Amino acid sequence: xxxxxxxxxxxxxxxxxxxxxxxxxxxxxxxxxxxxxxxxxxxxxxxxxxxxxxxxxxxxxxxxxxxxxxxxxxxxxxxxxxxxxxxxxxxxxxxxxxxxxxxxxxxxxxxxxxxxxxxxxxxxxxxxxxxxx
Amino acid sequence: xxxxxxxxxxxxxxxxxxxxxxxxxxxxxxxxxxxxxxxxxxxxxxxxxxxxxxxxxxxxxxxxxxxxxxxxxxxxxxxxxxxxxxxxxxxxxxxxxxxxxxxxxxxxxxxxxxxxxxxxxxxxxxxxxxxxx
DNA sequence: TTTCTTGCAAAACATTTGCAAATCG
DNA sequence: CGATTTGCAAATGTTTTGCAAGAAA
Numbered sequence: 563x564x565x566x567x568x569x570x571x572x573x574x575x576x577x578x579x580x581x582x583x584x585x586x587x588x589x590x591x592x593x594x595x596x597x598x599x600x601x602x603x604x605x606x607x608x609x610x611x612x613x614x615x616x617x618x619x620x621x622x623x624x625x626x627x628x629x630x631x632x633x634x635x636x637x638x639x640x641x642x643x644x645x646x647x648x649x650x651x652x653x654x655x656x657x658x659x660x661x662x663x664x665x666x667x668x669x670x671x672x673x674x675x676x677x678x679x680x681x682x683x684x685x686x687x688x689x690x691x692x693x694x695x
Numbered sequence: 696x697x698x699x700x701x702x703x704x705x706x707x708x709x710x711x712x713x714x715x716x717x718x719x720x721x722x723x724x725x726x727x728x729x730x731x732x733x734x735x736x737x738x739x740x741x742x743x744x745x746x747x748x749x750x751x752x753x754x755x756x757x758x759x760x761x762x763x764x765x766x767x768x769x770x771x772x773x774x775x776x777x778x779x780x781x782x783x784x785x786x787x788x789x790x791x792x793x794x795x796x797x798x799x800x801x802x803x804x805x806x807x808x809x810x811x812x813x814x815x816x817x818x819x820x821x822x823x824x825x826x827x828x
Numbered sequence: 829t830t831t832c833t834t835g836c837a838a839a840a841c842a843t844t845t846g847c848a849a850a851t852c853g
Numbered sequence: 854c855g856a857t858t859t860g861c862a863a864a865t866g867t868t869t870t871g872c873a874a875g876a877a878a
Contacts, residue, residue, distance in 0.1 A: 566831095569832095569877090603836065604835090608867090628843085629867060653802055655797050658791055661788070661794070671784070671816060671817055672815050672816050673775070673813050675813070675814040678811045680798060680808070681806070698853080698856070699856095702852085702857095721843080735860085737843085737844095738843090738844075742858075762842060
C-alpha cells in the first residue's frame with residue numbers, strides 16, 4: 563500500500579502530465595523531467611505513474627504502439643489518433659447507452675468499462691493533403 | 696514485396712490461428728507449433744503473422760497487455776475481455792453509424808477505423824461468483 | 829523502528845533486425 | 854541466376870524487479 567501520498571517525484575510527474583496536452587509516454591515524461599533539470603530514476607517514473615493511475619489522478623492509455631501514454635483528464639472520454647501525424651485527440655462525445663445495453667445482452671457479459679480508439683485523419687492533415695479528405 | 700505467397704510455415708501458422716478460437720498470441724502460436732511437432736523460428740512466426748495480417752487473412756488485435764493477439768475472423772467486429780478470467784469474446788453488435796458521424800463532426804477528423812475493447816465479467820464468471828453480477 | 833519510497837542496474841518480455849543459408853520462380 | 858524467405862542469435866524498446874540506501878510516520 564502507499565502511505566506517503568504525493569511525494570516530491572510524484573508531484574513533479576503529476577505536474578508534467580497535467581501540463582502536457584499530448585498524452586506523453588513514460589519516455590516523454592523522463593525527457594521532460596530532464597528538461598526541467600530533475601533527475602529521477604526510470605523505476606521511480608514508472609512507479610509514480612502507476613501510483614497516480616491507481617489514485618485516479620491520471621489515466622493510462624494503451625493505444626497503438628508499444629508504449630503506454632498518460633492523460634491528466636480523468637473524466638470519461640475516448641481517444642482518436644491521426645494516422646498521418648500520430649497526434650492523439652480527445653473524444654468527448656458520449657457513448658450511446660442503449661448500444662452498450664445491447665452489447666451486454668448479446669454477449670451475456672456485464673460490462674464495466676469500454677475503451678475505444680478511433681483512427682482517422684485530423685483536421686490539419688486533411689487541410690494539408692487534400693487527397694486524405 | 697512478397698512473391699512466394701502462402702509458403703509452408705505461413706500455411707501452418709494460418710491453420711493454427713484458424714483452428715484456435717481463443718485469439719492466440721504469437722507465443723501461443725509458437726507453443727502450438729511445437730505441439731504439432733513443427734520447428735519454426737521466432738522471427739518466421741512474427742514475419743508470417745505480419746504477412747497474414749497484411750494479406751487480410753487474419754487480424755491483429757492489440758488488446759490489454761503487451762502481446763498482440765491474432766484472430767482468424769476478419770469480418771468487422773469488436774472484442775470484450777473478461778476481467779476475471781481473461782477470456783476474450785467477439786462482439787458482433789454493429790456500431791451505430793449516427794454516433795460515428797457525430798464523433799467525426801465533433802472532432803473534425805475523418806474516421807477510417809474504430810477499435811473498441813469492452814471489459815466486463817463473462818457469463819461463466821458471473822455464474823461462479825454471484826457478487827460479480 | 830517499521831514501512832514505504834527512491835535509485836541503480838539487471839532482468840523480463842514481446843518484437844525486430846542482421847546476416848548467412850535455403851528455397852522458390 | 855535473382856529475389857524472397859527462413860533460421861538463429863543478437864539487438865531493441867518498454868516495463869518490472871531485486872536490493873541497498875534514504876525518508877516518512
